[in-house]
Amino acid sequence: MKLTPDILSPSILRWSQMLNAYDFTIIHRPGKKIQNADVLSRLPLVTPETDIPSPPEVLFLEELQNSPVKADVISQANLRDLVLLRVLNWVLKG
Helix, strand or coil, X not given: CCCCCCCCCHHHHHHHHHHCCXXXXXXXXXXXXXXXXXXXXXXXXXXXXXXXXCCCHHHCCCCCCCCCCCHHHHXXXXXXXXXXXXXXXXXXXX
């Protein structure tokens, strides 16, 4: 068996360490003799044709020039909301 190189990716290193626990011999088998595995890799998949639905117009984002709600109004409302105050306290103080 070949020795592993000095620099390996972590996943290859894990595989190498796991496989080193076993005593095995690797024997090359030509692809012509492995029809069952070859069929799976070459089997065409039948995929049904589906139309991709367009996203609802509700999800489109648009910028309003004159928004009826201002950021300071939202901020003041958040400070009066007891649930949001608890969340804000958790976020700021842990």
